[in-house]
Amino acid sequence: MMRKHTRPIGWVAAVLVITGFCLLGHWQLQRMHEKQALLDQQVPAHAQALSLAAALSVPPTLRWVEDRGQYLPGTVLLDNQTREGRAGFKLYQPFLSEGGARVLVDLGWQPMPPDRVLPPLQPPHGHARIAGLLAPPPASGIALGPALATTVQPGIWLANRMPPDEVARALGLPAGSLPTRVLRLDPSLPGGYARDLDLLPNTLPPSRHLGYAVQWFGLALTVLVVALVLELRSRRRVSPDSRR
Numbered sequence: 001m002m003r004k005h006t007r008p009i010g011w012v013a014a015v016l017v018i019t020g021f022c023l024l025g026h027w028q029l030q031r032m033h034e035k036q037a038l039l040d041q042q043v044p045a046h047a048q049a050l051s052l053a054a055a056l057s058v059p060p061t062l063r064w065v066e067d068r069g070q071y072l073p074g075t076v077l078l079d080n081q082t083r084e085g086r087a088g089f090k091l092y093q094p095f096l097s098e099g100g101a102r103v104l105v106d107l108g109w110q111p112m113p114p115d116r117v118l119p120p121l122q123p124p125h126g127h128a129r130i131a132g133l134l135a136p137p138p139a140s141g142i143a144l145g146p147a148l149a150t151t152v153q154p155g156i157w158l159a160n161r162m163p164p165d166e167v168a169r170a171l172g173l174p175a176g177s178l179p180t181r182v183l184r185l186d187p188s189l190p191g192g193y194a195r196d197l198d199l200l201p202n203t204l205p206p207s208r209h210l211g212y213a214v215q216w217f218g219l220a221l222t223v224l225v226v227a228l229v230l231e232l233r234s235r236r237r238v239s240p241d242s243r244r
Contacts, residue, residue, distance in 0.1 A: 007234065014227040018220045025216035032209035053099035055134045056179055062199075063134040065183060068127070069097035071105070074171035075123040075156045076148070081109060081138060083194060088112045090138065091193060092162070092182065093123050094171055095130060102173065104137075104162070104182045105130060108193030118151055118158075124191065133184040133197050137162055 048064055055063035072094040081090045091107040113119065147166045148157040157170050164178040187195050 007231075010230070011227065014223055018223050021216045021220035021223065025213045025220065028209045028213035028216060032206045032213065036206040049131070051099055051101075052095075052097040052103055052130075052134075052183075053101040056101055056103070056181075060136075060181060064132075065134050066129075066131045067097045067099070067101075068129050069095055069099075070127045071095055071124045072102075072171070072173070073125065073155055075121065076104065076162060076167055076171070077118070077151075077156065077158050078138065078162060079112070079158055079160050083109045083111075086111050089158070091121070091123065094173060094178070095128075095183070102177045103134070103179060104167065105132070106137075106182050106184045106195065107191075108185070108195035110193050118153060118156070121153065121156060123156075130183060131186040131189060133186075134181050135184050135199065136180070137182045 049066040050058075050063055052065050052067040052069070055065045074094060076092040077089040078092065079089050081088055088109050088111040090109050092104040093107055094102060095105045096102050107123070110119070110121075145160065147161050147163055148159045148170050150156075151158050159167070164180055165175060168175060168178045184197055185192055185195060187197065
């Protein structure tokens, strides 16, 4: 009698596990396609440069931006960003163009000290010329806890992710004024910190996502095969009640 009740429970558990593995595999495939689509976009030539306002008004593809304006107060440090195998953070400063458009400018990468005590930072301020790639922000990992936290240095926030509205609120900017894209500052410009125009910084390439997807789907298939084998064995087994 116990087996009659446990078999349906076992199948329900197997179906739930298989569904979970398939969903994870599907998510990895989505990430693969998203990143491959980004890599398929060619980095625009400098001759195709747009103003910041013009670049933000067109569909969100890679755009080369050249503009003038001023850096606004407030610096966001995106934590858990690696470079050449070292852990560190990326610095972002809000910028207001002469055309009235705002964006977070990626100033580059700094190593995080082992004691996680932030070094003194001197973010840019005042009028400046910017040039760089308008692109998606780097991956920020799993969303745990608050997005931003204050530091001992006034006007500097440490972030584990950068939701535009939360960043705008922390920096005292109007709601909805920051786009989801950031400006990857041209490495040839003076100032700033270590930086490049890598399209997939601090994240997995499409091939790795495909590999993980295959693993998840393989696990789902394994669970299905095990469940079918156990079902066949249970049917072949002759219970004492069936012999009467």
